[in-house]
Amino acid sequence: MAIYCPACEQVHFHQFSLFELSNSPRAFHCACGFTQAHIAKHNHRYEISLLTAAGDRVRLLFPFREIWSAPLLTLYSPGEGDILGFFGDADQVEEAVADLDSDFLEPEDFFAPEVMTRILAYLQKLASNHKIGCTCSNPAVGIDVYPDKVELVCSHCGSAILMSAVSEEDVNRLLSLSELRMKPASYIYLGEWLKPIR
Numbered sequence: 001m002a003i004y005c006p007a008c009e010q011v012h013f014h015q016f017s018l019f020e021l022s023n024s025p026r027a028f029h030c031a032c033g034f035t036q037a038h039i040a041k042h043n044h045r046y047e048i049s050l051l052t053a054a055g056d057r058v059r060l061l062f063p064f065r066e067i068w069s070a071p072l073l074t075l076y077s078p079g080e081g082d083i084l085g086f087f088g089d090a091d092q093v094e095e096a097v098a099d100l101d102s103d104f105l106e107p108e109d110f111f112a113p114e115v116m117t118r119i120l121a122y123l124q125k126l127a128s129n130h131k132i133g134c135t136c137s138n139p140a141v142g143i144d145v146y147p148d149k150v151e152l153v154c155s156h157c158g159s160a161i162l163m164s165a166v167s168e169e170d171v172n173r174l175l176s177l178s179e180l181r182m183k184p185a186s187y188i189y190l191g192e193w194l195k196p197i198r
């Protein structure tokens with residue numbers, strides 16, 4: 001399987017056997033630490049749960065037969081029809097990725113890859129514990145990753161938190177916070193925070 005990672009904006013490959021899939025969802029992690037997808041077996045179908053480039057969660061259902069017999073399946077987002085990844089025989093998947101627009105593939109060179117990896121991993125941990133959010137009426141917080149910074153944006157009210165991701169200090173500043181909760185329509189640069197927001 002090859003899937004696009006909304007956190008580091010790269011395609012990541014996962015090699016596994018269909019026999020490894022079961023009723024309990026199996027998590028697939030990107031090299032950047034982000035949890036990209038889960039796959040579980042349900043009632044003669046496989047459910048692939050993954051994220052669009054915009055960070056929206058989508059669930060794709062495939063009949064057993066389709067997963068077991070198709071040399072290549074393309075994973076599309078249900079709404080926009082964007083390609084989220086490929087599933088199938090390893091060589092077919094590699095070929096499909098190579099054929100894609102190079103924009104989709106171009107590796108994003110981080111200024112400080114190790115710093116970025118730790119920052120994204122921590123944000124992912126906060127997100128999975130529901131510690132990232134916005135206090136507006138209809139919060140929809142997504143993450144934008146740039147070579148030198150990360151931005152959390154609420155697409156409903158436009159609030160954002162911008163954090164630099166180049167130095168050890170940037171990592172420590174983020175790690176000192178146990179929660180990132182934005183106020184509606186606010187814009188904050190993490191380096192200027194004196195104390196954690198609530």
Ligand SMILES: [Zn+2]
Pocket residue numbers: 005006007008009010012030031032033034
């Ligand atoms: Zn990633």
Ligand SMILES: [Zn+2]
Pocket residue numbers: 134135136137138139140154155156157158159184185
């Ligand atoms: Zn909001």
